[in-house]
Amino acid sequence: MIIAVDAMGGDFSPQATVQGSIDALKRSNKELDIILLGDEKRINNILKSEFPKNIKIVHCIDEVTMHDIGSKILRTKPESSMVRGIKLLKDDKADAFISAGNTGAQLAASRLILGKISHVKRPGLAVYFQALNEKKILCDVGANLEVKPEHLLQFAIMSSVYLYHVEGVKNPKIGLINIGEEPNKGTEIHQQAYELLSKELSNFIGNIESRNFFDSQAHVLVCDGFVGNTMMKFAEGCFTTFTEMVRNNIMSKARYKIGAGMIKPALDALRPYYDFEEHGGTPFLGVNGISISCHGASTAKAIMNSIFLAEKSIRKNLTNDISIGIDKHLGAIS
C-alpha cells in the first residue's frame, strides 16, 4: 500500500514528518511505500544517506499555512503539498493521505477533492480520549458547529466502524452528550436526536452528562462540533492546570519535593489523558478516502503512529465499511 504524507504540515515539519515516515518504514512489517510531498531539498537534507528505498519524494513548490482559508486553497494553492497529496489519493496513486497541517483546510480540500461517501450528510472529525481502562471517541470535534439529529446518527455509525477497526471494540456503546440524562433534556435537536438514536441503534445507551464522560459505559460519544471542540480543548486545559497546580504546591515545601520525585511516574502516566499526539491522528469520517488529520504539534512518533493507523484503515477497508454502515440506516435519514 502507498501512503502519501504532507511533509510540510505541522509545527515540526519537515523534520517530524520525514523522521516519522522513516521510523514507520523501519518498524512496519507490511509492504509499505511512502510518498513525501514537499520541498525536495529540505526533505533530502533530512533523509541524507539513509534514504530508504520505499520512500518517494514528490516535489511541491507551495505549502498550506495556518492562515489559509480552507475553502479557498484549491484555487489559491493548487501546487501545495496538501492539495497535491489529496489529489494523489483521488487519482488512486495513494491509498491514504496524512497531514499535521491546517485541519480546516485539509477537511475542506478532502471534501472538495474526494467528495463524501455516498449518503453521508456531513463528514465528522473524531478524537480519541483515554479513559481509565479504554479509549473513547468523541465526534464531532469541530467539522460541524451546528448539526441535525441525522448528522449525530451518522457520526455515531461512522465512529463505531472506526473504533471497531482500530481498537477492535465490537458493537461499541453509543452515548449522546447532553446536560442531563432524561430524554427530554437539552435543545429540541438533542431531544429529537435521542429519539432517533434510540430507534436506530440497538447499542445506544442514552444521554451522557460530561461529568460522566470518562466513567460512562459509552465508547462513542456524539455531539455538535462546537461542544466537542470545547470539550477536547477544555480537557487539555483542565489537565494542564491540574498538573501545574500539583507541581506548584509540591514545590512549595521541601518534603513535598521528595514525595513528588517518588510519584513522578504516576503523574507522567496521566499524559495520555490529554496528550492527543500519542494517538496519532484521526481520519475525517465520511469523506471518500482515507485522509488523516494529525495534531499540529505532532512529533515523529505521532506521525509514525498515524502512518500505522492509515495502514490499518486501508487494510480493514474503512471507507467501504462506513458506507455499509450508513446504508443500513438510510430509511432514517430525510
Place this chain on the structure above:
Amino acid sequence: MIIAVDAMGGDFSPQATVQGSIDALKRSNKELDIILLGDEKRINNILKSEFPKNIKIVHCIDEVTMHDIGSKILRTKPESSMVRGIKLLKDDKADAFISAGNTGAQLAASRLILGKISHVKRPGLAVYFQALNEKKILCDVGANLEVKPEHLLQFAIMSSVYLYHVEGVKNPKIGLINIGEEPNKGTEIHQQAYELLSKELSNFIGNIESRNFFDSQAHVLVCDGFVGNTMMKFAEGCFTTFTEMVRNNIMSKARYKIGAGMIKPALDALRPYYDFEEHGGTPFLGVNGISISCHGASTAKAIMNSIFLAEKSIRKNLTNDISIGIDKHLGAIS
C-alpha cells in the same frame, strides 16, 4: 436584613440547611435574621435547645423534589417551601432567598414570581471557577440553552457587577468562549456576539478557547447554557478522573505510597478547582430579587457561605446595580 432559607432543598436537608443557618448566625457580625421554610417538626428536631433567637420557622406542608417540572410548581406545589420562600422575597418579607433544591424549578419560580429586572432579556446562571490565582465566573451554565448575542452581552454585564460586588474585581475582563481566537470563529451567533461585545464593552478581550479558560486574562466568560453546563460538569469529570488515576497509580507501588502521603496536602489543595460547594451558591442574575441557587450536595458550610453571599449581595444592592449596568447598554439591545 432577613434571609429566607429553603430548609427542605438539597441532598442533605434539612440537616445541612438548618445547621448552615445556625453557623451563619453565630459567625456573622451583621444584623441578620433567618427564616427557615419547611417541616417545622423536623427543623425543630435539629435546632433543639440551641434555638437561636434570630431564627424564625415558617411551616410548609409541601416540598419541591428533583422530579418536579420547573414551570409547573407554582400550580402544583404552591405550599412548598420553595414557592413560599420566593413569595416572601416578592412581598418584601425577606431580602434574599436561598435553596439547594431543584435548580430548574427555582429558576422558573423566581422568574415567574419575582419577574425580571427591567430590560433584562434572559436571566443567567453563573458559576465560579477557581483558577490559579483568582476566581473566574462562567455564565450561562444552564438557564438558556440557546442564546442570541444580546443575551451574551447581558450575561457579561450582570456577571461583571456580581464579580465586583463579591470579589471586588473592578472592571473585570470579559471573554467569549469560542473554538478559536479570531473574530470570524464559531457560529454566526458567536461572530455577531464578538462584534457586539467589542463595540459595547471596553474590557472585552476577545474569544477565549476552552483550553485557555484557566490561564486566560478574562475574569468573566460567557457562553450559551448548553456549552457552559457541559464545561462545568466536564471540569468535575476531568478533575475527578485525574485524581482517581493519580491515586490508582500511586497505590500500585509501595514507594509511591510513601510519596503520596507526603504530597496529599498538595492534592487536597486541588479540591476548590472542581468542588463548587466551597463557593456557596450563585444568584440567578437578572431576576428581580436575590434568589440564590446552591449545589444539590451542599453541606452546612456551603449553606453558611451562601448566606454570607446573600448578605453581601443585599448590602451592595446587587439587583439595583445590575439594573444600572443593563440600562447603560440599552441602545445595543434590539
